[in-house]
Amino acid sequence: MKSISNKLASLLLTAGAWAGTAAHAVQDLPGGPAVNQLNLAPPVTKIAQEQHFLHWMMLIICTVIFIGVFAVMFYSIWKHRKSRGAKSANFHESVTVEVVWTVIPFIIVILMALPATKVLVAQKDTTNADLTIKATGYQWKWGYDYITGEGEGLAFISTLDSSHRAMSDSGNVSQAPSNYLLKVDNPLVVPVNKKIRVITTANDVIHAFMVPAFGIKQDAIPGFVRDTWFRAEKVGDYYGQCAELCGKEHAYMPIHVKVLSAGDYSEWVAEQKKKAASKLDDPAKVWALDDILKRGEKVYASNCAACHQANGKGAGPIKPLDGAAVVLDADHAKQIQVLLKGQNNGAMPSWAQLSDTDIAAVVTYTKNNWSNKTGQLVQPAEVVAQRGK
Numbered sequence: 001m002k003s004i005s006n007k008l009a010s011l012l013l014t015a016g017a018w019a020g021t022a023a024h025a026v027q028d029l030p031g032g033p034a035v036n037q038l039n040l041a042p043p044v045t046k047i048a049q050e051q052h053f054l055h056w057m058m059l060i061i062c063t064v065i066f067i068g069v070f071a072v073m074f075y076s077i078w079k080h081r082k083s084r085g086a087k088s089a090n091f092h093e094s095v096t097v098e099v100v101w102t103v104i105p106f107i108i109v110i111l112m113a114l115p116a117t118k119v120l121v122a123q124k125d126t127t128n129a130d131l132t133i134k135a136t137g138y139q140w141k142w143g144y145d146y147i148t149g150e151g152e153g154l155a156f157i158s159t160l161d162s163s164h165r166a167m168s169d170s171g172n173v174s175q176a177p178s179n180y181l182l183k184v185d186n187p188l189v190v191p192v193n194k195k196i197r198v199i200t201t202a203n204d205v206i207h208a209f210m211v212p213a214f215g216i217k218q219d220a221i222p223g224f225v226r227d228t229w230f231r232a233e234k235v236g237d238y239y240g241q242c243a244e245l246c247g248k249e250h251a252y253m254p255i256h257v258k259v260l261s262a263g264d265y266s267e268w269v270a271e272q273k274k275k276a277a278s279k280l281d282d283p284a285k286v287w288a289l290d291d292i293l294k295r296g297e298k299v300y301a302s303n304c305a306a307c308h309q310a311n312g313k314g315a316g317p318i319k320p321l322d323g324a325a326v327v328l329d330a331d332h333a334k335q336i337q338v339l340l341k342g343q344n345n346g347a348m349p350s351w352a353q354l355s356d357t358d359i360a361a362v363v364t365y366t367k368n369n370w371s372n373k374t375g376q377l378v379q380p381a382e383v384v385a386q387r388g389k
């Protein structure tokens with residue numbers, strides 16, 4: 001007996017210690033998931049508020065009915081049990097009972113369906129948007145294009161922070177920050193109190209754009225466009241994830257929406273436009289090896305390391321780049337073609353959407369990193385020449 005209670009005590013202690021460290025390491029993320037969160041995310045749009053109302057209203061109605069029906073049932077069984085000499089009633093086809101049990105549920109269903117339909121229709125009304133943004137799902141990142149409204153013309157890719165990916169690989173998450181696996185390099189930025197229409201589509205497989213605080217979730221399907229909308233009523237950071245199983249890195253394509261005041265948003269747009277103008281690389285520029293290597297390291301970390309690994313060794317069917325013949329080859333065209341067209345039916349995807357400078361940079365980087373000390377320098381002009389070949 002003693003040993004059992006000892007075992008129980010030590011089990012409880014370990015559980016306590018585990019809960020203790022977990023609570024220490026992980027904290028609520030404002031605008032994102034909370035520790036031990038059970039309810040829906042705190043709503044930040046009218047639609048999300050109404051979804052909350054519908055959810056609780058229906059849950060309460062169902063619970064009341066459940067308790068009522070089962071209470072009557074158990075009471076009747078108990079009260080009219082055989083041992084008390086109860087005799088079963090002997091009636092058939094009571095019109096009153098049948099009318100009552102048809103009409104009452106019908107009224108209840110209508111009472112629930114009316115407000116639900118109202119919200120559903122409002123959700124689908126994507127007209128008169130102040131801003132239209134296209135969200136494109138890629139394996140495994142999001143592309144955002146500002147199509148109309150303030151910020152029109154801006155476009156960027158949003159990827160998971162590579163340090164979070166590395167933390168996940170290592171399995172050591174004791175130092176995980178509250179935005180673990182939700183931190184991205186470029187969040188989607190929108191103004192507060194404006195109607196934002198999000199057009200969703202995808203480049204490879206089906207993804208889904210979901211932000212619980214806004215009450216939106218919309219499939220992103222290759223070759224199709226779907227849309228949804230939100231009007232965030234509070235400045236802040238809100239998080240979501242791809243919500244359609246889309247391959248092995250599905251868990252690593254988070255969504256971060258930054259809602260700014262109108263003034264801050266205008267400033268952000270002006271800053272992005274300036275940056276975009278200065279970033280427009282001249283593909284005719286002739287680079288020095290050191291400069292292009294620095295650029296290539298970044299391009300590799302955000303686009304290639306997920307598959308080929310930071311150490312260039314690949315994994316399983318993903319061929320290594322460290323020591324690969326095509327990487328070491330003095331003919332630059334071979335590797336440039338692999339990047340532009342992909343290889344093995346897209347197992348190695350095409351990277352044609354990267355700029356000429358980014359492709360030249362990452363090719364140069366792979367040719368001079370790990371044990372690949374070729375000293376070869378690939379210029380953007382060589383990529384330009386290979387496009388369309």
Ligand SMILES: [Cu+2]
Pocket residue numbers: 137138140206207208242243244245246250253
């Ligand atoms: Cu996805």
